[in-house]
Amino acid sequence: MDWSAEAIERLRALWAEGHSTAEIGRRMGVSKNAVVGKAHRLNLPARPSPIRREAVAEKAAAAPVRSTRPAAPAPRSTLAPGPMPAAASPVPAPTPVAAAAMTAPAAATAVVRAFPRLGSARSCCWPIGEPGKADFRFCSAEAMPGKPYCTQHAAVAYVKARDRREDAA
């Protein structure tokens, strides 16, 4: 594929319109891999991926020993203060953005799984800030009865996921 400026522009346009990588590939006569690869290289905004890459990352980390790669995996002497090993958890606590990407129940489940004690607490567990960061916290306003969020955040959390498909042939 000759990625001329025009081709890149078209890719950007189609990508921005939310077409699937395969669809873009079909329109431009290239494979979806070429599309996603190029998009990745162009640092185009990643669209919601169905998959989580943790398992792959594990494989990549486990199998190949590149001679250039330092074998030592960053010793951690300083951990996050308090009872919050969340950053290292295989189940990352959802940021508001992540929570918006997943379904609200899933977000709640993820939070509760990461922080079981919050499940029974009645303070809003809407995450504020970035997990692992020092200033990360939860909303902690009074949660709605039977819900993990306060009224405000429940309104944000319990929205119907918009159908993203728009294959305008």
Added chain:
DNA sequence: CCCTGATTCGC
């Protein structure tokens, strides 16, 4: 088995 997108790595 079809689809999806992301990452890896030989080229």
Added chain:
DNA sequence: GCGAATCAGG
């Protein structure tokens, strides 16, 4: 830089 191979989730 490129993209097929490969991964995983729906």
